[in-house]
Amino acid sequence: NAGVTQTPKFQVLKTGQSMTLQCAQDMNHNSMYWYRQDPGMGLRLIYYSASEGTTDKGEVPNGYNVSRLNKREFSLRLESAAPSQTSVYFCARGDSGANVLTFGAGSRLTVL
Amino acid sequence: QKEVEQNSGPLSVPEGAIASLNCTYSDRGSQSFFWYRQYSGKSPELIMFIYSNGDKEDGRFTAQLNKASQYVSLLIRDSQPSDSATYLCAVTNSGGSNYKLTFGKGTLLTVNP
Numbered sequence: 001n002a003g004v005t006q007t008p009k010f011q012v013l014k015t016g017q018s019m020t021l022q023c024a025q026d027m028n029h030n031s032m033y034w035y036r037q038d039p040g041m042g043l044r045l046i047y048y049s050a051s052e053g054t055t056d057k058g059e060v061p062n063g064y065n066v067s068r069l070n071k072r073e074f075s076l077r078l079e080s081a082a083p084s085q086t087s088v089y090f091c092a093r094g095d096s097g098a099n100v101l102t103f104g105a106g107s108r109l110t111v112l
Numbered sequence: 113q114k115e116v117e118q119n120s121g122p123l124s125v126p127e128g129a130i131a132s133l134n135c136t137y138s139d140r141g142s143q144s145f146f147w148y149r150q151y152s153g154k155s156p157e158l159i160m161f162i163y164s165n166g167d168k169e170d171g172r173f174t175a176q177l178n179k180a181s182q183y184v185s186l187l188i189r190d191s192q193p194s195d196s197a198t199y200l201c202a203v204t205n206s207g208g209s210n211y212k213l214t215f216g217k218g219t220l221l222t223v224n225p
Binding site: 031033040041042043044045048050058059090094100101102103104105106 | 200
């Protein structure tokens with residue numbers, strides 16, 4: 001997906017392991033987001049960053065931490081993965097006033 | 113908890129027909145409304161957004177908003193098999209950050225050739 005790059009695309013973890021999902025945008029937009037998508041649950045906001053240096057909790061922040069390293073990069077960290085964190089994770093940037101979202105291709109995470 | 117409700121479908125229409133997708137929302141103060149399309153295994157992509165009551169047209173797509181009824185819809189005219197996807201309705205939350213969107217769970221649309 002041109003504009004927002006996520007890595008890795010796939011990851012399998014064991015319960016208790018940690019990992020970081022990386023996200024980078026190729027534009028200079030202020031706002032960036034992390035969502036998770038689960039079957040039957042839709043997209044749920046984990047954390048967002050309105051601008052460089054700021055982060056805020058979304059609907060489901062427990063078990064996650066984020067870092068807005070600079071204007072381009074916004075990472076999501078799982079300190080101690082749990083099976084309930086098995087999901088597809090999408091990073092997005094906000095265009096045209098923050099809530100017109102351009103999504104990355106997604107990262108599929110499985111926690112065993 | 114602010115909610116956005118969509119019929120999960122599947123909604124099945126023949127090629128060339130009009131597909132009508134509906135969404136209701138609970139937050140009366142919501143100001144901005146979005147429709148995203150998501151193909152299976154892919155990420156969501158914006159189709160269109162609407163801010164004001166009434167209709168907004170973009171090619172084969174028309175978004176309709178009725179804030180009094182807390183209802184937003186998406187019409188797809190001359191439906192094509194390539195329109196087969198899940199359609200997500202999203203609404204901004206009032207009372208604070210304009211950055212938070214609440215998404216519905218999506219409606220699966222199938223267009224039959």
